[in-house]
Amino acid sequence: MSSDGAGPDRSSRPVLASLSVGDSIGTRTVGVDRARLIRYAGASGDFNPIHWNERFATEVGLPGVIAQGMWTMGAAISLVSDWAGDPGAVIDYQARFTRPVPVPDPGVAVVEVAGVVGALDPGTGTARVDLTVTCAGTRVLTRSQAFVRLSPR
Amino acid sequence: MAVNHAFMGREYPPTSVYEVGREKIREFAEAVGATHPAHVDRAAAIALGHPDVIAPPTFAVVVAQRAEQQLVADPAAGIDFSRVVHADERFTHHRPIFAGMRLSTVLHVDSITERAGMAMVTTRAEIITADDGAPVATVVSTIVVRAEAEPGA
Numbered sequence: 001m002s003s004d005g006a007g008p009d010r011s012s013r014p015v016l017a018s019l020s021v022g023d024s025i026g027t028r029t030v031g032v033d034r035a036r037l038i039r040y041a042g043a044s045g046d047f048n049p050i051h052w053n054e055r056f057a058t059e060v061g062l063p064g065v066i067a068q069g070m071w072t073m074g075a076a077i078s079l080v081s082d083w084a085g086d087p088g089a090v091i092d093y094q095a096r097f098t099r100p101v102p103v104p105d106p107g108v109a110v111v112e113v114a115g116v117v118g119a120l121d122p123g124t125g126t127a128r129v130d131l132t133v134t135c136a137g138t139r140v141l142t143r144s145q146a147f148v149r150l151s152p153r
Numbered sequence: 154m155a156v157n158h159a160f161m162g163r164e165y166p167p168t169s170v171y172e173v174g175r176e177k178i179r180e181f182a183e184a185v186g187a188t189h190p191a192h193v194d195r196a197a198a199i200a201l202g203h204p205d206v207i208a209p210p211t212f213a214v215v216v217a218q219r220a221e222q223q224l225v226a227d228p229a230a231g232i233d234f235s236r237v238v239h240a241d242e243r244f245t246h247h248r249p250i251f252a253g254m255r256l257s258t259v260l261h262v263d264s265i266t267e268r269a270g271m272a273m274v275t276t277r278a279e280i281i282t283a284d285d286g287a288p289v290a291t292v293v294s295t296i297v298v299r300a301e302a303e304p305g306a
Contacts, residue, residue, distance in 0.1 A: 044214060081189050
């Protein structure tokens with residue numbers, strides 16, 4: 001899998017006082033191939049054949065094998081974990097699976113992730129990060145938000 | 154067969170214990186491309202104040218999915234898995250999940266609704282520590298069971 005982008009520097013963790021709504025937290029590009037889906041199936045225990053069996057996927061009306069929505073969701077949040085400097089700071093994370101990510105064979109589907117600060121709540125010490133997650137120009141996750149606990153300053 | 158609405162509001166007894174393994178966390182982190190060292194390097198996790206390596210934010214799905222099987226795999230519930238698509242997912246972490254934790258899950262069936270022949274089933278998995286019942290994570294998941302194709306359609 002490839003993973004690159006304008007990732008944050010892990011040595012400097014963000015603090016609430018220095019953030020503004022609309023700030024970018026960075027971007028990430030993640031590639032996913034069929035082997036990646038099988039790896040995720042094994043790691044997660046989700047063995048639904050629509051994620052690894054072309055015949056089964058087409059029989060149930062899909063264009064072909066698609067990525068697990070939970071894989072996409074898991075891949076997207078690592079941008080936030082790295083930005084926060086501690087994956088344990090992500091206290092809430094949700095997404096709606098709007099469009100499937102078809103994974104070709106041979107080949108790689110490319111998922112683009114971008115995050116911006118959507119809200120700041122000094123009372124609870126949290127920032128809301130809104131993620132835009134696309135594949136081939138189409139949003140595949142919507143209402144994709146994470147709440148991150150950060151130091152006040 | 155239609156989804157059985159009588160399951161709405163059901164609460165299942167706590168599941169058998171799931172023990173979080175260090176290598177399972179590593180395997181899951183690698184599958185989703187979570188590269189933060191706190192997932193694989195115990196010293197890095199301890200430096201952040203965690204007792205051991207911590208799981209990525211979506212790892213709780215591994216635990217929640219086992220509990221959801223009580224409903225999904227029950228023939229009486231009438232959920233045809235070949236027609237299921239995942240609609241949305243939300244994780245609320247009350248504390249990070251770390252290696253060595255012993256977890257149990259109480260599954261709730263919060264809602265079953267039908268619209269245009271499609272059934273939407275929302276479950277809530279309350280993940281707790283097996284030994285003292287302290288809250289660890291709440292995982293809310295909605296699946297859509299697509300309508301069966303009309304004969305001749």
